[in-house]
Amino acid sequence: RVVLIADVYGGVYRMTSQVYEPKGYVFDYLPATAFENLAEHLDERTRMVWIETPSNPLLNVVDIRAAAEACKAAGAILVVDNTFATPYLQNPLDLGADVVVHSTTKYLGGHSDVVGGFCGTNDPTIAERLFFLQKSLGAVPGPFDSWLVLRGLKTLAVRMRQHCENARAIAAWLEEQPSVTQVLYPGLPSHPGHEIARRQMRDFGGMISFLVETEEEAVELVARTKLFLLAESLGGVESLIEHPARMTHASTADAPFAAPRNLVRLSVGIESVDDLIADLAAALVPAVTRAG
Template sequence: MDKDVHQGFETLAIHAGQEADPTTGAVVPPIYQVSTYKQDGIGGLRGGYEYSRSANPTRTALETCLAEIEGGSRGLAFASGLAAEDALLRTVLKPGDHVVIPNDAYGGTYRLFAKVAEPWGVTFDPVPLNAVAAVRAAIRPETKLIWVETPTNPLLGIADIAALASVAHDAGALLAVDNTFASPYLQQPLALGADVVVHSTTKYIGGHSDVVGGALVVTDPGLGERLTFHQNAMGAIAGPFDAWLTLRGIKTLAVRMDRHCANAEAVAGMLSRHPAVTEVIYPGLPTHPGHEVAAKQMKAFGGMVSFRMASEEAAVRVCERTELFTLGESLGGVESLIEHPGRMTHASAAGSPLEVPADLVRLSVGIEDVDDLLRDLEQALA
């Protein structure tokens, strides 16, 4: 695509990597459900394709689009978000290296570091990433990576990406940003100095709770080549149908995120006024400690809202009483979800420095009629 002609996010999401099929004129890239490709003589590859673990045209379309909407030089699609994370760690780290991670990181990320990377020989320290001085103090000579989530899962902490990029690069380390909660529509970490963007494309990018996937996007072509080698060597790639579903989801990402954000703001406002709720955690609220940073680096404040009740029992009761908010893990789909992180998505962090409050409830606010969502929460809290 000619970038001089098409620059807008919405245009890139619909067209990048998705030119009309040259044979049929189909405007949607086909699903190349194929494992191998006919070669024009030994070593003569048509379009660079030989075996679909190495490359597949449907996956290529998705990876091209991901790179364009994140403003990177290379996108890579994986079988899951954790597969993408693992490929990154295996590419940029070695035994003896050190990583700084958020002290409220996603439970699956913490499990990957604590149960997989640490036995391999990589050490890590959980640090409050909203405190730049604390991050700088945690840097060691062997620190090779600062891992950022912003907003974090499930406490919606906000980290200053540009400031942390400066800290990382001063130390000769890379900055990786998990951009899953914000999506590329709301936040562009690479433009703020990050080296790698990580996604669970299962969430907002896919957007319909019907496909599992992950992605990495990088600015440095050399790092992109190294990651591509590991993607092929390790093999946890996105299949063609998964790639096609994810690409379909990207087309409506902008309009979906606008509605997610609008609904979440209304929900956060209602919860803030409810007497049964002790605290509402949403970056769009002026009371949120990261509100100013979020306003600076995000287009809007996202579709995730967390809140606290008077007790664990009260939090569990709310989760069990909603009717429109479905009790379930994951997030970012068109439907609204509710969960108890301490017993569900973050159970793996129990007893660790990353343990979440037992009275916490997390909402993934969908795109339904906002009045219906508010009524459902009101009856559950009654």
């Protein structure tokens, strides 16, 4: 049995529901609020707990240290997908997690030109098993892909500082827009996980999601931006915008925790924040006009 945060990347849900469930694995998905009392949801069958924090696409925050303590008491391992935060902003292993994973395609590479993943642990037994599986299954990145990630790591700190600075400004601006009904960004005091994020993160990252009134408005909005490119993926130096329900999280459409149809996700790049806000302002104008 594996327990996952319900607000999970669509690719993870596709893998669990279509690859592993037919093999007999049991997956239970908990809303982020349930992790406040995680111990109540674990039993002797639970072997692993998988969380994203901040999560994709709703930017939910889970207390890693508390989750690690609950998992240890239940005899389960805790895996943290740290892709949104990066090692520069958050270190799950130091907070008690057993395994940390990243999509190196995202912030670690940083330039939208590599496909890869990373898995790390402080546990020698887990490390030995993972190394065996990597060799046996062929999950080995090519040398050029590895070089691209190493190149990206050289500028991770400076890039993340700019991602965070831009995202903070854009999130605050979005909260003031009449056509935006809710902004989901851990750096905002209005975010329910803000205090937890302050404790376990050095800054709040470059990802923002927000809600508008209708799915139609969301779809039209993502098609109107010019500087924000309409594309999947995230974490590159360039800004991206997407409609999760039709793109990255389309595979969760029939799940109880499907991405809201009126949700827009931003991967805020390192361009001039004034230019980025101007781009969003121009894209939001038709929605404001229609509402008026």
